[in-house]
Amino acid sequence: xxxxxxxxxxxPLAGLGGSVALKGSDGADTAALAQQLGAEAKAPQRAATxxxxxxxxxxxxxxxxxxxxxxxxxxxxxxxxxxxxYQGAAPTTAADTQQLARKLVDEQHVDLLLFAGGDGTAxxxxxxxxxxxxxxxxxxxVKIHSGVYAVSPRAAGKVVAQMVRGELTSVTHADVMDxxxxxxxxxxxxxxxxxxxxxxxxxxxxxxVKMGGRExxxxxxxxxxxxxxxxxxxxxxxxxxxxxxxxxxxQELQLPNTLLGVxxxxxxxxxxxxxxxxxxxxxxxxxxVPAQLxxxxxxxxxxxxxRGNQQLSPRLLRYLLAQHDVNGxxxxxxxxxxxxxxxxxxxxxxxDTELDDALSGVIRVITGYHDEVFLxxxxx
Numbered sequence: 066x067x068x069x070x071x072x073x074x075x076x077p078l079a080g081l082g083g084s085v086a087l088k089g090s091d092g093a094d095t096a097a098l099a100q101q102l103g104a105e106a107k108a109p110q111r112a113a114t115x116x117x118x119x120x121x122x123x124x125x126x127x128x129x130x131x132x133x134x135x136x137x138x139x140x141x142x143x144x145x146x147x148x149x150x151y152q153g154a155a156p157t158t159a160a161d162t163q164q165l166a167r168k169l170v171d172e173q174h175v176d177l178l179l180f181a182g183g184d185g186t187a188x189x190x191x192x193x194x195x196x197x198x199x200x201x202x203x204x205x206x207v208k209i210h211s212g213v214y215a216v217s218p219r220a221a222g223k224v225v226a227q228m229v230r231g232e233l234t235s236v237t238h239a240d241v242m243d244x245x246x247x248x249x250x251x252x253x254x255x256x257x258x259x260x261x262x263x264x265x266x267x268x269x270x271x272x273x274v275k276m277g278g279r280e281x282x283x284x285x286x287x288x289x290x291x292x293x294x295x296x297x298x299x300x301x302x303x304x305x306x307x308x309x310x311x312x313x314x315x316q317e318l319q320l321p322n323t324l325l326g327v328x329x330x331x332x333x334x335x336x337x338x339x340x341x342x343x344x345x346x347x348x349x350x351x352x353x354v355p356a357q358l359x360x361x362x363x364x365x366x367x368x369x370x371x372r373g374n375q376q377l378s379p380r381l382l383r384y385l386l387a388q389h390d391v392n393g394x395x396x397x398x399x400x401x402x403x404x405x406x407x408x409x410x411x412x413x414x415x416x417d418t419e420l421d422d423a424l425s426g427v428i429r430v431i432t433g434y435h436d437e438v439f440l441x442x443x444x445x
Contacts, residue, residue, distance in 0.1 A: 069176050069229045070127045072169030073116075073147070074190065076162055076182035077134030079108040079206040108205035109138045111218045112181040115203045116143035118222025122229045129173045131165045139181070162189040170198055177228060179221070181205040184243040187213050191241045191260050199236055200262050201225065201271070210284065212239030212271075213262045220270040228265065237266040240435065242288075257291075258434050285399050286313035288434040293359060293397060294318065302349055303330040304381075306360035306374050310397050314359065327376045342378040350384045358385050362398045367406045369396060369442065370424070371414030379417040386423060396430045403430065403438065410441035 116139060119126060128147040130136030135157060140147035151168050153161040162182070169175050170193065177199050180190050183206015190200060190213075202214035203221045215221035228234050238261040265271060290313045297303060305311050305328045315322035320335050322328060329337035329348060337348055349356045363373040370377055385394060396411075413424045429437045 067125075068127050069122075069125060070129065070173065071225065072166070072173060072175035072178045073112065073128050073130040073136040073140065074162055074165050074169065074178065074180040074182075074186075075108050075112045075131070075134060075136045075139055076180070076186040076189075076205070077108050077157055079182035079186055108181045108203075109134050110142070111205040112136065112139035112179075112203050113142035114218035115179070115181070115215075115222040115225070116140065116145055118219060118226050119143070119145060119229065122226060125229055129169055129175060131161070135161060135165055159185070159189050162186055163193050166190050167193040170194055177201060177225065179203065179225060181218075184210050184241075187211045187241045187262070188243050188259055191262055194262060196238070196261065197263055199264070201264055210242040213241060213264050215270050224265050224267050224270045227267065235266040236263050238262065239264045239271075242434070285401070285433060286310060287317065288436070289397050289399070289431055290314040290317035292431050292434045292436070293395065296395075299332055300355065301331075302336075302354055302356040304328075304345065304349070304356060304358045304377070305330055306358065306377065308361040308363055308373070310361040310399065310402075311359055314397070325373065327374065340376060342376045342381070345376060345381050346378060350381055355388070356385060357389065357395060358382075359395045359397065361396065362402055362406075362411065367409060368412045368414060369394075369428075371412070371416070377415075379415050379420045382415060382420060382424070394424075394428070396428055398430050398432060400432045400438070403432070403440070410443040413442055 120143070123145055126145070128140055128145055129150050130140060130147050131151040131153050132149050135151065135153050137147065137149055150173065151165040153165065166178060166180070166189070169178055178190065178194065179201055180186055181203035186206065187202055194200060200213060201221055201224060202211070203218050204214045215224060241259045241262055243257060243259060289310060293314045294317060305315060305322070307325050307327060309324070312322045312324050315328070318330065318333070320330060321338065323339040326339035327345065328335050329340060329345070337344060358377065360369055360374065362369060370382065411428065413421050415421055425442050427439050428442050430440050432438050
């Protein structure tokens with residue numbers, strides 16, 4: 066019987082800042098402050114909860130880990146055999162996470178690297194792991210924004226148990242994300258994608274990045290805004306449609322926004338605010354300038370055009386279609402909003418039936434940072 070090797074990395078300081086309202090625990094100073102305020106380490110216990118799901122497979126696994134809080138304590142609590150291959154510092158640092166992970170991957174060649182922590186820990190693992198090393202995170206931090214974590218410690222254990230049993234387990238690359246904690250404590254959400262790690266693709270157990278209901282709307286809107294802004298180019302007129310999702314982009318650009326109207330942005334400045342259809346045609350179509358439209362789903366029926374954004378005239382839309390085709394009409398929406406459509410297509414009702422037919426088909430909708438879904442557009 067083959068033995069499944071597991072490398073276990075626990076960041077014992079992960080999650081310390083949550084209970085004492087520090088909104089994270091990145092950095093030794095923050096972790097020390099959290100402990101002074103009475104915070105208790107949760108990560109070793111959460112790692113043990115995951116390992117308990119492997120109790121029936123003790124003779125089929127071999128765990129390599131770090132001393133004390135880096136994993137040893139968790140293995141002891143779960144009653145599983147283990148081998149300590151790294152000692153670490155006291156208190157531990159990000160360097161310990163990286164050095165232990167590197168040793169487990171490069172020297173022990175583990176089948177799976179299992180780690181407990183938050184988004185900072187995921188970044189540390191990403192820094193030393195190849196793109197083809199299977200990993201899985203046990204959620205233990207304040208910020209769990211990355212798609213490399215299971216939805217809970219028990220879920221993480223169940224995924225590992227499937228792998229130990231040899232059950233067919235697909236893998237996929239998932240985003241490693243992290244938030245600027247300093248900005249977050251000041252009420253600003255600034256997320257950044259650092260790369261990808263290879264994780265089991267068990268959808269019922271592994272967290273999907275930016276899925277509605279699993280993260281705050283603020284984070285999702287920020288991610289959408291980050292993706293849109295990354296795509297923006299100089300010397301292009303950006304027609305910013307109405308709605309709160311588009312408003313999030315304008316907020317990230319630090320520009321004034323007409324929530325229920327249409328604005329135009331050019332090289333980082335609003336050049337036309339609360340525009341009428343005629344003003345848009347004069348600025349864009351009559352001048353024959355390069356332009357792109359940012360639009361979101363309006364109304365409960367899933368309309369892209371014809372509900373609340375009639376300023377986007379058929380003439381303007383035809384001009385934009387000629388430049389870009391339908392995927393040049395940049396659509397944005399949260400997955401929560403799209404899920405409320407219950408599989409129904411997006412709708413267009415421009416008042417021009419030929420244009421509606423031209424718009425029908427498949428469109429990519431930005432739902433997060435480097436995250437898109439394909440949806441059908443139909444003319445009602």
